[in-house]
Amino acid sequence: EDQVTQSPEALRLQEGESSSLNCSYTVSGLRGLFWYRQDPGKGPEFLFTLYSAGEEKEKERLKATLTKKESFLHITAPKPEDSATYLCAVQPLLTGGGNKLTFGTGTQLKVEL
Amino acid sequence: DTAVSQTPKYLVTQMGNDKSIKCEQNLGHDTMYWYKQDSKKFLKIMFSYNNKELIINETVPNRFSPKSPDKAHLNLHINSLELGDSAVYFCASSQSNPSGSQTQYFGPGTRLLVL
Numbered sequence: 001e002d003q004v005t006q007s008p009e010a011l012r013l014q015e016g017e018s019s020s021l022n023c024s025y026t027v028s029g030l031r032g033l034f035w036y037r038q039d040p041g042k043g044p045e046f047l048f049t050l051y052s053a054g055e056e057k058e059k060e061r062l063k064a065t066l067t068k069k070e071s072f073l074h075i076t077a078p079k080p081e082d083s084a085t086y087l088c089a090v091q092p093l094l095t096g097g098g099n100k101l102t103f104g105t106g107t108q109l110k111v112e113l
Numbered sequence: 114d115t116a117v118s119q120t121p122k123y124l125v126t127q128m129g130n131d132k133s134i135k136c137e138q139n140l141g142h143d144t145m146y147w148y149k150q151d152s153k154k155f156l157k158i159m160f161s162y163n164n165k166e167l168i169i170n171e172t173v174p175n176r177f178s179p180k181s182p183d184k185a186h187l188n189l190h191i192n193s194l195e196l197g198d199s200a201v202y203f204c205a206s207s208q209s210n211p212s213g214s215q216t217q218y219f220g221p222g223t224r225l226l227v228l
Contacts, residue, residue: 032214043117043203043219044156051214085154091214099144099207099215100169103156 002027006088006104013078013111021073021107023088031094033071034101035064036087044087047073078111085109116140117220119204125226126194134189134223136204144168145187146205146217147179156203162187163209194227201225 005024013019025033032051036044048057050066057064061082063074073086085108089101117138126132138145146169147159161169162181176192187204201222207215 034214034216036219038154041222043205043221046216046218049214049216087156089156099161099209099217100158100171101217102158105153105155 002090002092002102004088004090004102004104006086006107008107009105010108011110013075013109015079015111015113016077018074018076018078020075021086021109023071023073023104024069025071025088025090026069027090027092027102029093031091033066034089034091035062035071035073036089038085038087038106047086075109078109080111080113083109083111117204117206117218119202119220119223121223122221123224123226125228127228128194128196130194131190131192132194132225133191134202134204134225136187136189136220138185138204138206138218138220140206140208140218142206142208142218143184144207144209144215145181145184146207147187147189148203148205148219150201150203150222152200160187160189191225194225196227199225199227 003026007022035047038044048064053068085106087106089103144163146161150156160179165181178190181187204220205217207217
């Protein structure tokens with residue numbers, strides 16, 4: 001069974017204090033690993049898809065990396081508006097259809113002035 | 114220009130009632146999903162439809178019945194609501210891509226509270 005574990009559960013940073021969020025996964029063949037951002041009371045917002053080990057993607061202050069067992073979301077010089085819950089999900093290689101995402105429980109990030 | 118929309122946003126009802134949640138996407142996608150997010154914020158897939166055909170059904174009680182009148186709409190009907198059904202329900206959509214991954218885009222959620 002596919003499994004995704006995110007750590008830490010919660011993270012409090014000062015503005016400008018860089019850090020990383022971890023997503024460890026087990027999956028029977030990886031089709032894609034996804035990062036989403038979720039603000040309170042809203043739906044998950046797509047950030048990145050990573051497909052293979054060694055791949056990196058960047059967007060503003062965020063950079064996602066992927067190995068065969070985990071992914072990191074690096075946040076450089078965060079601002080208060082980066083405060084949100086960050087969700088990681090995996091999509092397995094499946095035959096016969098189905099595009100199920102298995103999510104982790106998320107990391108709740110709070111960036112303070 | 115809402116890509117994936119859901120109605121209603123909030124739903125408060127009594128135990129035993131029947132209720133429906135509607136979802137529409139204007140992205141031109143051919144696959145739609147229902148997810149449930151519990152009080153611990155864990156997001157779990159319930160159903161997936163591709164071109165109006167059910168392709169994923171994740172051991173959800175048969176009190177939950179999805180219906181897809183066309184590929185832009187996926188509704189969720191829930192019979193005999195129970196306290197444990199209280200959660201946030203998210204609709205999502207994606208475009209099928211046999212050779213690669215499918216990015217799923219989520220709606221704003223429907224917050225269901227069963228009293």
